Amino acid sequence: MRILVIEDNESVSSMIELFFEKEGIYGEFVKDGLQGYEQAVSGNWDCLIIDWMLPGMDGVTICRKLRKAEVAVPIIMLTAKNSESDQVLGLEMGADDYVTKPFSPLALMARIKAVTRRYLIAKEDRVDVVTLKTKHFTINTATREVLLDGKPVPNLTPKEFDLLHFFIQHPKQVFSREQLLDRVWGYDFYGDDRTVDVHIKRLRSKVSKPDQPFFHTVWGVGYRFDETTGEQE
Structure with missing residues (x-):
């Protein structure tokens, strides 16, 4: 596994490097955002770990430019910002996950293993085109394309695609945030379930219609996916 870490804090980089050595991961560490972006674009990486605040180019800009350039690699954001608006911004720009400092x-290793495992599985299965169709959606898991009523859904992040795909496979079933973290993100619940709420909110904004919210909140429990017409509960 090859991971590029764009982080200007030496103590954080040193800590990550120690764990990489323990896990047998090759890590390359860059302190400058612009240099990190150039290496991310030109290199062959299994995962990118990007700090939010960086000299040269901030992490959110790096993430946005990578997704615009269609660099399909899992991205984990490191940030001291823990407000929901900050998390929405990072995820909207294409990050798959975020970890707040101190962490x-x-x-962090659990998240790295989870996002990279899903990408590796997708690469291995790419030769087998799997198309999933419902009343409104058509999903191609090989090309990771989504059609809503026959029209492409643009700008879905990798994790938004995974979450939508999971819900479509389990229609009308209610899942708690902890279950979604385990089933979609692939790691145990560590106490911060806001990443699920943020992704649901982003998916609603991209695919829902006034009379068809698709993603329903089941108060006190979690979420369910339902293609029948009706208001959110």
């Missing part, structure tokens, strides 16, 4: 190295 547990074990939690």
